[in-house]
Amino acid sequence: xxxxxxxxxxxxxxxxxxxxxxxxxxxxxxxxxxxxxxxxxxxxxxxxxxxxxxxxxxxxxxxxxxxxxxxxxxxxxxxxxxxxxxxxxxxxxxxxxxxxxxxxxxxxxxxxxxxxxxxxxxxxxxxxxxxxxxxxxxxxxxxxxxxxxxxxxxxxxxxxxxxxxxxxxxxxxxxxxxxxxxxxxxxxxxxxxxxxxxxxxxxxxxxxxxxxxx
Numbered sequence: 575x576x577x578x579x580x581x582x583x584x585x586x587x588x589x590x591x592x593x594x595x596x597x598x599x600x601x602x603x604x605x606x607x608x609x610x611x612x613x614x615x616x617x618x619x620x621x622x623x624x625x626x627x628x629x630x631x632x633x634x635x636x637x638x639x640x641x642x643x644x645x646x647x648x649x650x651x652x653x654x655x656x657x658x659x660x661x662x663x664x665x666x667x668x669x670x671x672x673x674x675x676x677x678x679x680x681x682x683x684x685x686x687x688x689x690x691x692x693x694x695x696x697x698x699x700x701x702x703x704x705x706x707x708x709x710x711x712x713x714x715x716x717x718x719x720x721x722x723x724x725x726x727x728x729x730x731x732x733x734x735x736x737x738x739x740x741x742x743x744x745x746x747x748x749x750x751x752x753x754x755x756x757x758x759x760x761x762x763x764x765x766x767x768x769x770x771x772x773x774x775x776x777x778x779x780x781x782x783x784x785x786x787x788x
Contacts, residue, residue, distance in 0.1 A: 618759055621635070622717070624717060625689055627692040627693045638757060639674065640787060642676040643665060643675070646730060647679060649683070649686070649695045650686060661773060662679060663699045666701065673705065677707060678709050679709070679710045688712060695710075696710045729747040730749070
């Protein structure tokens, strides 16, 4: 009789512990949602279709449905673009095999950065490693540069040398910020590639968008 009572007490104790654990996890998740303000919808990207380095025409229709991260550089860039490429390579290396997330890099020097040039440059940064979801875009200057300036709201191309991200040697402007875009084509955040804290924030915000899109 005493043994049966002890077993019942143990089972009740286990059940209470499980219920308390579930309650704690639920409360913690709700507190995290409360502590984290929702990401603003900064601007809607216009529809675009550009030449990917492997020759395909890809764009917003192919990126719809899951969040993605955009970056901007040019292959003749002496310094800052390496930081951008390295951050993107780090993100690419952490993508799960079944992740729907894409990474997108647009050249802001499309007259020089042809598909063939981008293929070699992308390979040097490990963009061909599976899962290969890192797309590199080039195209006509009249397509790409207005998209970066008016769509992504960033400086791009040959502009005044006083502009943010300008390279005096080439006279080309390229932003050092990564852009988080949701599955509906809305810009949800900008992150300085040179700042470790902002890159950690990008990863958190990307995970948050992924969770909310499921």
